[in-house]
Amino acid sequence: MRLSGLLGSQQETLPGITGTARLQRRDGALPQRIAARDIVFLDRVDLDRRTAETLVAHEVSAVINASSSISGKYPNLGPEVLLAAGVKLIDDVGPEALRGLRDGATVRLHSGGVFLRGKRGEELLVHGSEQDAETVAARMSEAKSAMSARVAEFSTNTAEFLRRERMLVLDGIGVPEVRVEMSGRHVLVLAPGEGHAVELGRLRRYVREHCPVLIGVSEGADTLRAHGLTPDVIVGDPTLLTERTLGEAGEVVIPAGPDGHAPGTARVQELGIGAVTFPAGGNPEDLALLLADVHGAALVVIAGSRASLEEFLDRERSLSNPSTFLTRMRLAGKVVDGSAAMEFERSRLSNIVFLVLAFGVLLMGLLALAASGVGAPYLTVLGGFAEAVLEFCTGMIT
Structure with a gap:
């Protein structure tokens, strides 16, 4: 839809807010250049308070979110901060808003519509849901109710997991011996989470200067080798990895169920590769952290994994979250997120x-x-x- 003939002084009379578009170019990062009255485009589920306060401090006039600023998983305060400061918020415009827009372009917002200004007039780029105090309050109320249920479910799952795995989590009993020496050394655990390859690339200097023990979790081991690094330890299902990665690793640890069955054992046996099993109820990245901690690592840097509030309250991950929560508590200040490193x-x-x-x-x-x-x-x-x-x-x- 194109609105032609709206040039010169006529454009200034159009309703809504007009400003310069500033785009998020990578995950979790705000645009580098933000000035007063800019219109910032993000793709961030559950807009957090810190990000909102940063945007308010830059005196932006509006925020356009490709995703939902309040998903309902938990009551996040970012949208309330923006609205209280008079910043317009439009949600759920979709990722095409970021793909089809140039940073620095002139855009106008009106009634949830985002209009792109060009030499021949204006074009409707996308349309989203404009938020106000009432809509945000309603979503926050729903999120608070959902959070109560999730916290209760999470508490029950955590207590049950601790009952079953208390000797492992509290005392480290059941962690297998490995040939790789970790005592007093840094350990880098690479999990195969979203963006883990990019995160590993940004840790090149850390790896070069500290020479940490490299633990690849499942497909993370292949990513290490793709970056020219040999995993010292692999923790995960061998069927997910290439033969070359398995053959070059210093040690292969296969997670096993409580009954001792370890999927993928047959593959390493066929390849003639030695492996040890790790019977436990946690997910592979938590087992990798426990392995490093019990064997005396001085510091553990984990990349490709997130342990945020959203992750803990995510119903789809509810079975593995107690393991992650208790493992992170055990390591306490010894574990550092890759972004912090x-x-x-x-x-x-x-x-x-x-x-x-x-x-x-x-x-x-x-x-x-x-x-x-x-x-x-x-x-x-x-x-x-x-x-x-x-x-x-x-x-x-x-």
Whole structure:
């Protein structure tokens, strides 16, 4: 649908809000450039309060969400924060809104419609559900009721799981021995969750500098090898992995049921690969965390897995969530999310930049002394200091 002839001053009289579109380009990230009165396009289920507060601080005029800002799984506060600040919120426009729009384009919002402005007029891009205080309050009420039921179900499942697996979770009894030495070392556990390959790519510097023990969970082991890394340990069903990955791994651990049956054992036997079984009720990534913890890992970084509130209250994952919840509690501060490890490396790079700049200032001072002809007695001492700083910076970078 195209509205032609709406040029010049006529466009300014059209109802609604007009602004510059800013698009989310990757999962979980806000657009890099956001200015006052911009219209931000996201694809985020259950818009959280922190994101909403960030958008309000940037003084955006509207938020267009490709997904539902309140799915009903739990009462999230993001939509209320936006509306209270006078920010318009349009939901459920669909992913095509992000695919068919250019960052920086001029758009107009009116009655749930998103209109794209061009040289020949306006075109209706997508249409969504415009939220107000009443619709958000109704969805929040539904979410609170649903959350009560989910919390009760989760508590029951957790108590039952702890009753069955208390010796494993509390005391580590039943965790198999492995040949790979983990005591006092970093361990990177790569689970095959959404975006895990991208997350692994962003951890390249961490892997290079800390040389962690690499544990591939199921298909995560193939991803490690695809990135030029050899998994030290594989935890998962061998039938999901390539023969080459299985053959190169230092150790293969196959999860087994309470009766001891381990799917995939026949495959490793056919390939002549040694393997140990891990009888437990948890999912493979939780077993990998327990394996690292019991064998003395100093720090465990997990990538490709999320342990958010939404995940714990997701009915589809309700059978495995107690395992994840209790395992994370056991490891406590020893387990770090992959995104946090990336932030550590980013901060470290900032320190390196500072040191390089400091060295540059020092070098300029040395040159000034040399040019003046009066600083000769100090050049030897300062020159040695400059060499030490240079060696330190080089060591940090490499």
